[in-house]
Amino acid sequence: MEAKVDDLEIKLDSKVTELDVKLNNVDTKITNLSSKSEDYHKETLKNQAENFETLKALMLGLSNGTVDTCTINENQLNIATINANGMENNQAYINKLIMFNSIVCVQETWALNKDKIEDCIYTLNKKTFCSEAKKNASEGRPSGGLAFIVDKNIKCEFYDLDDRINVLVMDGLAIFNVYLTYYDGKLINKFEFSSQIAQLEELVNEYRKKEQEILIVGDFNTDPIKNTHNSSELIKFLQKNNLRMADIEISQLVDVQKTTFRNDKLD
Numbered sequence: 001m002e003a004k005v006d007d008l009e010i011k012l013d014s015k016v017t018e019l020d021v022k023l024n025n026v027d028t029k030i031t032n033l034s035s036k037s038e039d040y041h042k043e044t045l046k047n048q049a050e051n052f053e054t055l056k057a058l059m060l061g062l063s064n065g066t067v068d069t070c071t072i073n074e075n076q077l078n079i080a081t082i083n084a085n086g087m088e089n090n091q092a093y094i095n096k097l098i099m100f101n102s103i104v105c106v107q108e109t110w111a112l113n114k115d116k117i118e119d120c121i122y123t124l125n126k127k128t129f130c131s132e133a134k135k136n137a138s139e140g141r142p143s144g145g146l147a148f149i150v151d152k153n154i155k156c157e158f159y160d161l162d163d164r165i166n167v168l169v170m171d172g173l174a175i176f177n178v179y180l181t182y183y184d185g186k187l188i189n190k191f192e193f194s195s196q197i198a199q200l201e202e203l204v205n206e207y208r209k210k211e212q213e214i215l216i217v218g219d220f221n222t223d224p225i226k227n228t229h230n231s232s233e234l235i236k237f238l239q240k241n242n243l244r245m246a247d248i249e250i251s252q253l254v255d256v257q258k259t260t261f262r263n264d265k266l267d
Contacts, residue, residue, distance in 0.1 A: 015122040079103045079175070081217040086110040086141075087120040098123045102151045103168070107179040107219045109133055109145035117147050126151065129158035131166050146177050146218075164196055167203065174207040176200065178218035183230045193221075193230050197237050204241050214243070224248075 080101040084090050087109045097104050098121060110133050111117045118128055126149055133145030146166045150156060159167040168175045178200070181192040204214055222230035224245065238245060 015124075018122070077102050079105070079215070079217070081105040081107075081177070083107045083179075083219045084109055087117055087147075091120045091122075094120065095122050098126060098149050102154060103175065104149040105168075105175065105177040105217045106147040106149065107145075107177070108143070109147050110142045111145050111147070112142050117149075121149065125153075129160075129166070129168065131160045131163050134163060144179060146179055148175070148177060161199070161203075165199060165203070169207070169212065172211075172213055174203075174210075174212040174214055176203060176214070176216040176218070178216060178220065180219065180221045180230075182221040183228065190229050194233055197233050201237060201241060204243070216243070 078101040080097045080103070082090070082094060082097060082104070084094060084106050085108050087094065087106070094104070094106065106117075109117055109130065111130070112133055112135070114128055114130050114132075117130055121128070128147060128149055130147040131145060133142035136143040144163050146163070148158065148166065148168045150168070154170060156168050156170040159169070161167060164179055164181065166177045168177070178196070180196050181189050183189045183193055200216065207214060220230070220234055222228060222234055224231050224235060237243070
């Protein structure tokens, strides 16, 4: 038992060292940004540094206490979801989610294999299930990719149905992690979205017959308020299957926002 604890502490020390290196890199980038036009970018980097500092403090706290803890709130099942826009781009924030939640559902990992995802995870005693991203010549980087990051002590089964829908099943609960097709006016994208909604409906019926509760999380790539094809399809699906949209019914704390820069301009 002592050897196992020592091994975990060594792993923690190694991860903390990695965080120190990343913090130094972020600090260097902040120092090099002096132009007033890059204030937004500097603020983003500062937030990233703060997230790394918080994560490091949490990990050091664990190393001084119970090193085999899976999550901070381990007495209840907490589930989080995030569109990462690349695991490497949001490591600090994603790891904060991982530390405080039993299950984290990630969309757009941009990771071509499982190792790429696990290299971004600093929290111990987790297991990863994923659908790999695809190489995209037009983007110049991988695109898509789904993942479940789960406490090791949770008994579950993973089903990689395709690159848009994954399922995690445990006792009494089926979680669908989705990254649905964005409709940009192309007929093929409209068809793909409708097909994915139909697939979700089949899954809902299948797991309800098994007396499983259903939770669908992820990026639906549509705004229910807008009058679009995707929104109409999604709302009809929810109504037909007696599903409720938690985003609307439950108040949410927004503690992270996405800022996009194109050609050094704020998008």
